[in-house]
Structures are given as C-alpha cells and as structure tokens.
Amino acid sequence: MSSDAGHLWAAIVAMAASTYATRGLPFLADRDSRALSLLASGAGPLKMLGPALLAGLAAVTVTPSVAHACEANRLPVYLSALFATLLVLRSRPDAGLAVLAGVAAYWLSLTAL
Amino acid sequence: MGRGNAFLRSEAAVTARLSNGAAGLRAAAPIAIGYFPVAMAFGAAAVKLGLEPAQAIAVSALVFAGASQFLLLTALASGNALPIVVVLSGLVNLRHLLYGPILLDRLPQSGYARFLFAFALTDEVFAATLARRSTVPEKFGTAWLLGLGFGAYASWVAGTALGGLLGEALERDAPMAAEATGFALPALFVAITWLNLSRETAIPMAASAAVAAVCAWLGYTTVGLFAGAALACLIHGMRR
Incomplete structure (x- = not known):
C-alpha cells in the first residue's frame, strides 16, 4: 500500500x-x-455550527464550479441545473429528488446546446 | 400444553418482530429513493477522482454520511490536506450529537439496539424517526428501528456500488451524462443547505456562505469555512 x-x-x-x-x-x-x-x-453554539458549516461547504463547492462553468462556456447550463434543483426543493423537501432534477436538467441543457 | 403455549408465544413474537422490521423497511423507502441517486453520484465521482470502485464502496459502508463523503471528494479534487478534511467532517457531524438526546426517551433499553441504530442515524433517518414519534405513542421497537436504518444504509451502499462500477463506462460511452453527474456534488450541498434554512438560521447561514465564498474565490477555502462558521455562531449568539 x-x-x-x-x-x-x-x-x-x-x-x-x-x-x-x-x-x-x-x-x-x-x-x-x-x-x-x-x-x-x-x-448553544452547536445548534448553529452544523447549518453554518453546511452553508460554507455549499459556498466553497459552488464557487469554483461556477468559475469552471464560466471558463468552459457552461454558465447557462449550470444555472439551469441550479434553477431546477431549487425549483424541486421549493416544492418538495427531498435532497435526493432535487439532486436528480439538477443532474437531469444539466444533461438536458448540455444536449440542447 | 405449557410447552405448546410457549411455542405459540415465541412464534407470535417472531412474527411481530418480522412485521415490525418490514414496517421499518417500508418507512425507509422514501429515504432509500432519495439516497440512491446521490450515492450513485458519489460512487461515479469517487472513481473519476481515482478511487477504485471497492474503495468507494468501502467509504460508503464505513462512513455512511453524505456530507463527509463528498467533503472527502472535494479534498481529493482540490488537494486539501486530509487531516483538515477529517476535522471539518467532525465539525459538520456535530449536529448529530443533537439527535440521540431528542430520541432517547423513545428508544429501546437494549444497548445493542441503540448502538446499531446510532450507526444509521443520518439526518433523514432522524427525520423519519421524529415523524413516527409524533404519531406512535409507545417506545419504538428494535426491529422497526433496525429495519429503518438498514433500508437507508443498503440503498446508500448499493447506489455507491452501481455508481462506482458504471461510472467509468458512463465516462467513455456517454460523456455528456458523465459531465452532468459532476453537478451532483454542488446540487447536494445546495439541497442540504436549503433543507437547513429556517427563519432562525437564514441570516447566520447567509453570512457563513458569503465569507466562505469570498475566501474560496481568493483561494483560502479552509480559512473561509472556519471564519464563516465563527461569524454565523457570533451572529446567532448576538440575536438570542
């Protein structure tokens, strides 16, 4: 090893x-x-620490991927996928379904372009 | 006669346990449906980043925590130091400390049942258990808890296996679909963050995200995570 x-x-x-x-x-x-x-x-602080770190993790994950999408001329694709993810989350609090919708929207936008 | 009654009683007890276990598995179905695509995305992304499919499956089987596992992948992708990832994962998981005490009065006395169930006590399993607490007045049965936990766990590990094994083929034969699966990681974090938003958490979380995003843009990802979380806790403390 x-x-x-x-x-x-x-x-x-x-x-x-x-x-x-x-x-x-x-x-x-x-x-x-x-x-x-x-x-x-x-x-106590524990109550806020978890959500705060999750928000921070989301930010540090999304920020470079947006930058990468800009460089690769994929920003419309990325934004449509993000929109689909948020749209599903607004109607149903289901992370799995939202991820599925986002990935599907990304693929569909990519195919359409 | 006495022996016959004892046999019938034990048979009834086994039937009740099986029925409770099946009810637990049924309660896990919505979680399993949600977990499967995310776990597949994890498996595919892990293989894409250089892990063997068996390693990806082992990560899911041992850790069974989506945020921590994707955190590990971001470290592998960005070259962040692994000890920092371990610390961050521990901090992210601190919220799990809240789940046990909230459920404790409804869990069986049996130590083995509690500690087996603890392994599967993810955000979604906690939410399902909490939902049952409001509808069922008595203590949860061991079989129901283990059925619930096993259903969620099996879906997570199976999804990872499928993603890990098919990920490479997907990359080769359907590159657009493979690129699209790369969106699963930001989508997962956006979704988990969204699901943690409330009137109370919105402002501190927005502050944490803003600080972390600016620092990530400047190349100071880890500093941004800690500084953002500290600011969020400070804002939360000042507003209480």
Whole structure:
C-alpha cells in the first residue's frame, strides 16, 4: 500500500469513527446529565455550527464550479441545473429528488446546446 | 400444553418482530429513493477522482454520511490536506450529537439496539424517526428501528456500488451524462443547505456562505469555512 493510500484510509477510518461517535455518544450519557439536557434543548453554539458549516461547504463547492462553468462556456447550463434543483426543493423537501432534477436538467441543457 | 403455549408465544413474537422490521423497511423507502441517486453520484465521482470502485464502496459502508463523503471528494479534487478534511467532517457531524438526546426517551433499553441504530442515524433517518414519534405513542421497537436504518444504509451502499462500477463506462460511452453527474456534488450541498434554512438560521447561514465564498474565490477555502462558521455562531449568539 502506498503512503498516499495509507493516508487516505487513515482519513476514512477517522471520519467513520468521528461520525459514529457523534451519533452514538449521546446514548452513553447519563439520562439526567446537564450536557444531555443542553443538547436535547438545542441551545448553544452547536445548534448553529452544523447549518453554518453546511452553508460554507455549499459556498466553497459552488464557487469554483461556477468559475469552471464560466471558463468552459457552461454558465447557462449550470444555472439551469441550479434553477431546477431549487425549483424541486421549493416544492418538495427531498435532497435526493432535487439532486436528480439538477443532474437531469444539466444533461438536458448540455444536449440542447 | 405449557410447552405448546410457549411455542405459540415465541412464534407470535417472531412474527411481530418480522412485521415490525418490514414496517421499518417500508418507512425507509422514501429515504432509500432519495439516497440512491446521490450515492450513485458519489460512487461515479469517487472513481473519476481515482478511487477504485471497492474503495468507494468501502467509504460508503464505513462512513455512511453524505456530507463527509463528498467533503472527502472535494479534498481529493482540490488537494486539501486530509487531516483538515477529517476535522471539518467532525465539525459538520456535530449536529448529530443533537439527535440521540431528542430520541432517547423513545428508544429501546437494549444497548445493542441503540448502538446499531446510532450507526444509521443520518439526518433523514432522524427525520423519519421524529415523524413516527409524533404519531406512535409507545417506545419504538428494535426491529422497526433496525429495519429503518438498514433500508437507508443498503440503498446508500448499493447506489455507491452501481455508481462506482458504471461510472467509468458512463465516462467513455456517454460523456455528456458523465459531465452532468459532476453537478451532483454542488446540487447536494445546495439541497442540504436549503433543507437547513429556517427563519432562525437564514441570516447566520447567509453570512457563513458569503465569507466562505469570498475566501474560496481568493483561494483560502479552509480559512473561509472556519471564519464563516465563527461569524454565523457570533451572529446567532448576538440575536438570542
């Protein structure tokens, strides 16, 4: 196994462990613990940290892909796909369906151009 | 006679468990339908970025967290350091800490059931469990929870496998369709972000996105993510 592959696997295992820890650790806590009550009430910075990071991740994913679409003369294609994604999300809160609609719109626009 | 009654009771218990498990699988159907295309896009994108199909499947089987997995792909594509991706993934997943405590009073006492269910406690599985909490007054059965979790997990892993195995063929035989699957990553993040929007979160999230976008444009992606999140938490704290 190359060093790069080793690092990749270490990162994957660490991500798996931290994901499982955030899902499973609350089940280990004492039912009357203050930390558990605080988490269950959804108070504190934790409540905003997740959505804020997701918004940031969306921004850092979309920004370079928009730049790439501009360079490749694909901006109308990209925008039509983005519009289709948002249109589905407005009518139905289903991430899978929205992604499917966006990819389909991208492909259709690409074929039409 | 006593032995016959015991046999009937145990048979009834097995039937009830199977029926609860099937109900859990049925409850997972909408999640599975949503997961499958996203998982396919992940599998195809992972192979396109140089992972073996088996590696892509292993990532889905071990991590089972869409945002973290696509984060890994963005790191592979952009050359970001893997330790930073691990930290970011941990921070993104912090929201999962909220799910267990909210459901705790309705989960079975059995430790193994809780810890197996915890593995599948994604955003969508949490939402389905929460929806059932408002309609069913008693504790959730172990079989129902495991059926729900397994349905979602199986769809995710199967979708990744199909995407990973067909991704290369798609690239070769249908390059336009392959290019279109590349849109799945921005679409997924836009969708997850949209689904987290509310009156309370809109302004902090917009601030976080704006800071992150400007920093990403300037080439400081990681700084932008942390600075945006810090600003969002600050704004949230000031508005409370």
